[in-house]
Amino acid sequence: MTKNIPALISGSNSFCPGCGHGIIIRLIAEVLDEMGIKQQDAICALAVGCACLLNNTLKVDRLGCPHGRAGAGASGIKRCRPDKLVFTYQGDGDAISIGFSETVYAAQRNEKITAIIVNNGVFGMTGGQASPTTLIGQKTATTVNGRTAEFNGMPVDIMDHLRPVPSAAYLARGSVHDAKSILKTKQYIRRAFETQISGSGYSCVEILSPCPTNWHMDPVTAADRIASEVIAAYPLGEIKTGGAAS
Amino acid sequence: MKQLMKGNNALAEAAVRAGCRLFAGYPITPQSEILEYLSWRLPQAGGEFVQTESELAGINMIIGGAAAGQRVMTSSSGPGFSLKQEGISYLASIELPAVIVDVARFGIGLGDVTVGQGDYFQTTKGGGHGGYFIPVYAPSSIQENADFVVKAFETAEKYRTPVIVLSDASIGQMCGSVELPEQQYPKRDRFDWALGADGDRPPMGRKMTDRMYTDFAYEEYVPHICSRYNEMKENEQLWEEVQAEDAEVLLVSYGISSRICKEAVKIGRSLGLKLGLIRPMTVWPFPVKAFRKYNGKVKGYLAVEMIPIPQMIEDVYLAAHGAAPVYAMPTGREIASSEDIIENVKAILNGTKEVY
Numbered sequence: 001m002t003k004n005i006p007a008l009i010s011g012s013n014s015f016c017p018g019c020g021h022g023i024i025i026r027l028i029a030e031v032l033d034e035m036g037i038k039q040q041d042a043i044c045a046l047a048v049g050c051a052c053l054l055n056n057t058l059k060v061d062r063l064g065c066p067h068g069r070a071g072a073g074a075s076g077i078k079r080c081r082p083d084k085l086v087f088t089y090q091g092d093g094d095a096i097s098i099g100f101s102e103t104v105y106a107a108q109r110n111e112k113i114t115a116i117i118v119n120n121g122v123f124g125m126t127g128g129q130a131s132p133t134t135l136i137g138q139k140t141a142t143t144v145n146g147r148t149a150e151f152n153g154m155p156v157d158i159m160d161h162l163r164p165v166p167s168a169a170y171l172a173r174g175s176v177h178d179a180k181s182i183l184k185t186k187q188y189i190r191r192a193f194e195t196q197i198s199g200s201g202y203s204c205v206e207i208l209s210p211c212p213t214n215w216h217m218d219p220v221t222a223a224d225r226i227a228s229e230v231i232a233a234y235p236l237g238e239i240k241t242g243g244a245a246s
Numbered sequence: 247m248k249q250l251m252k253g254n255n256a257l258a259e260a261a262v263r264a265g266c267r268l269f270a271g272y273p274i275t276p277q278s279e280i281l282e283y284l285s286w287r288l289p290q291a292g293g294e295f296v297q298t299e300s301e302l303a304g305i306n307m308i309i310g311g312a313a314a315g316q317r318v319m320t321s322s323s324g325p326g327f328s329l330k331q332e333g334i335s336y337l338a339s340i341e342l343p344a345v346i347v348d349v350a351r352f353g354i355g356l357g358d359v360t361v362g363q364g365d366y367f368q369t370t371k372g373g374g375h376g377g378y379f380i381p382v383y384a385p386s387s388i389q390e391n392a393d394f395v396v397k398a399f400e401t402a403e404k405y406r407t408p409v410i411v412l413s414d415a416s417i418g419q420m421c422g423s424v425e426l427p428e429q430q431y432p433k434r435d436r437f438d439w440a441l442g443a444d445g446d447r448p449p450m451g452r453k454m455t456d457r458m459y460t461d462f463a464y465e466e467y468v469p470h471i472c473s474r475y476n477e478m479k480e481n482e483q484l485w486e487e488v489q490a491e492d493a494e495v496l497l498v499s500y501g502i503s504s505r506i507c508k509e510a511v512k513i514g515r516s517l518g519l520k521l522g523l524i525r526p527m528t529v530w531p532f533p534v535k536a537f538r539k540y541n542g543k544v545k546g547y548l549a550v551e552m553i554p555i556p557q558m559i560e561d562v563y564l565a566a567h568g569a570a571p572v573y574a575m576p577t578g579r580e581i582a583s584s585e586d587i588i589e590n591v592k593a594i595l596n597g598t599k600e601v602y
Contacts, residue, residue, distance in 0.1 A: 045310065
């Protein structure tokens with residue numbers, strides 16, 4: 001058996017054991033390799049939070065954006081360098097809480113970027129506080145008795161907000177909790193990048209990802225939780241294909 | 247060829263001619279003409295215009311465009327300018343060139359759309375978090391609105407720093423003649439540090455993030471940042487002097503207030519008062535070199551600024567270095583009047599005006 005490392009991945013990352021980020025970043029690197037996209041032809045707008053650790057792992061040009069603003073940062077880059085593949089790499093706190101407006105408006109303006117949103121249901125780097133995607137009943141550092149609709153409001157499904165946007169050309173939700181989902185997610189990332197390159201519109205892939213550290217679970221139990229609880233709230237699959245409505 | 251233009255439009259046209267590739271902004275009086283003008287003019291010139299959903303999105307788009315090595319600009323006023331401060335701190339931290347225009351309005355909170363000079367501290371002392379300084383040009387005419395935008399782009403790229411143009415409501419809204427700058431065509435790939443630009447890369451690719459915490463040991467960062475700031479302080483001070491050589495009292499004033507001060511100097515001289523003016527054209531770096539020439543010679547500096555509680559006077563105080571008394575003339579919500587300035591100068595000379 002040989003160990004193949006994609007050209008744009010450095011040897012190691014600094015994520016916790018069982019975290020999904022390492023898998024997702026590797027998928028991005030594999031897709032870039034397979035599409036023949038070189039280091040100088042891809043630019044990543046990075047979030048604040050665990051997602052920013054992509055900095056140590058993915059070898060493309062990259063900008064660390066203020067918290068929540070990767071959608072706007074990527075838009076600025078793409079408008080100045082329309083010849084490059086430009087994508088964001090954000091967590092759910094970044095893209096769906098503080099950056100909700102930048103995420104939805106990037107789609108609304110038909111920015112030719114790809115948003116990659118890693119949804120693990122918590123603010124990871126700051127210690128596991130509730131995020132917009134925390135499930136009802138889920139205990140976090142700021143929902144110690146579990147999230148309730150009355151007290152915290154219902155979880156936010158970002159695809160509910162992107163789906164109606166006519167210029168959103170490709171939308172999908174994947175997961176990295178098992179091998180089958182990982183392969184599908186890779187396909188979604190590729191289709192999102194192809195959508196951007198074809199110029200047909202905005203694209204976004206949301207990816208469910210385990211956070212064993214802040215879910216207070218071992219990696220296997222955390223992956224199982226996605227299958228047994230999270231997918232029910234955030235169903236997987238392609239949500240919109242076929243390009244932007246004119 | 248001189249043209250008749252509104253101050254905000256002259257500023258916007260100068261930005262186009264400086265080769266601005268991306269403008270991202272949001273409406274707020276009294277800067278909206280910049281946004282309106284660029285909405286049609288920038289696309290006509292091959293650039294990108296975006297009316298963003300908020301000032302936050304505007305400044306962050308600018309960060310993206312600056313990281314891609316292109317000339318980029320945003321503008322705002324009052325509360326909108328406050329919203330841009332986090333982004334300006336990031337630009338300063340990542341060391342990215344960009345131009346941010348503040349068409350200053352009056353007051354705190356929502357304030358009012360009328361002219362004011364209350365953003366002095368916010369622009370010159372690091373309006374965002376963490377402690378940084380960036381060059382701030384303070385135009386006092388429509389011509390300077392145009393000239394300083396071009397200068398701002400050049401200074402921004404020379405030092406890799408954001409630069410503020412601190413205009414104000416009256417200069418933005420007045421009409422007058424202006425000689426517009428030549429059209430420039432900056433090359434897209436001219437910076438080898440820019441994201442996506444041609445050139446060799448480190449093995450990990452080009453990274454733009456907070457340099458001080460990740461790319462340097464902090465001990466190395468401190469001399470790096472100090473030498474940058476010292477270089478800007480040494481090289482970028484700009485000011486105008488009006489009959490300063492033999493003056494007994496020197497007015498110190500920028501922007502709209504300085505125009506009245508010029509008139510006051512003329513009137514004062516006709517009355518036999520030895521009156522002069524130092525007009526900072528950069529308010530950071532503050533033109534301390536001008537003061538060094540007159541410290542110990544003048545009977546006092548009178549800081550004239552359009553705000554209830556004076557701000558610029560603190561820099562005048564430091565520049566006077568204890569070698570000349572400093573007097574305040576905050577004019578609140580009113581533009582200064584020459585008569586009031588003359589009265590203040592007479593009071594300084596006869597010893598009845600309180601030292602600040």
